[in-house]
Amino acid sequence: MPDPHSPQALxxxxxxPAYNEADTVADVVRVGLGLTPQVVVASDGSDDDTAAVARAAGARVVELAENGGKGAALSAALDATDAEFIVMLDADLTGLTLDHLRRMLRPVTSGELDMSIGVFEGGGFVTDWGNKLTPHLSGQRVCRRDWLRSVPHLGEERWPEPAITRHLKSTGARWDYVELPQVGQVLKEKKRGFWNGAWARTRMYADLLTFRARRKKP
Structure with missing residues (x-):
């Protein structure tokens, strides 16, 4: 008897969301296609070959004219699909497999959780450490599309994870972390060079840490 919770039945x-991730996005797309034919990449004003590489790998690609931030790219990707369940992935993941996606998807489609949040385990010291220190900022998540669409200011946030986490708490949603063994991310310092990468990381954390001050009301 077919599994009613399998991706094929759902x-x-x-x-x-992707900004200048031509070196890694194809691998993430290919893993996603193993789960579902609906894989959408939103190129966030990339000035490299991210869009072309993702399209060649089999993704549907939405191209934003300007770099508006991850929230804008995520919102554009959601506009491009009407799927009931959404698997959110970063474009610079390494070590990702189909099993990892199934681990995150199953507790949501079964009704056990409203959102699962993937955290790295064994993918590399720096990415493991950062992910475990701030697991609520992970970009690997699964939830229903209509719930994600209800997150206030989702498309306005350069980094939408704090807005999503805040909405989880304010709505009383059921959520939990799911370990993703051997998954990591390419460090910004490696992608952009040390100083440019360090500056990008500083800006990212500054934006993340000032979320509450900027959004005093939901």
Missing amino acids: SVAVVI
């Missing part, structure tokens, strides 16, 4: 889309 409406599932993988959405991947």
Whole structure:
């Protein structure tokens, strides 16, 4: 008897916000296609070959004219699908497999959780450490599309994870962390060079840490 919770029996889309991730996005797309034919990459004003590489790998690609931030890219990707369940992935993941996606998807489609949040385990010291220190900022998540669409200011946040986490708490949603063994991310310092990468990381954390001050009301 077919599994009613299998991706084939459900409406599932993988959405991947991406900014200048031509070196890694194809691998993430290919894993996503193993789960569902609905894989959407939103190229956030990339000035490299991110869009072309993702399209060649089999993704549906939405191209934003300007770099508006991850929230804008995520919102654009959601506009491109009407799937009931959304798997959110970063475009710079390493070591990702189909099993990891199934681990995150199953507790949501079964009704056990409203959102699962993937955290790295064994993918590399720096990425493991950062992910475990701030697991609520992970970009690897699964939830229903209509719930994600209800997050206030989702498309306005350069980094939308704090807004999503805040909405989880304010709505009383059921959520939990799911370990993703051997998954990591390419460090910004490696992608952009040490100083440019360090500056990008500083800006990212400054934006993340000032979220509450900027959004005093939901």
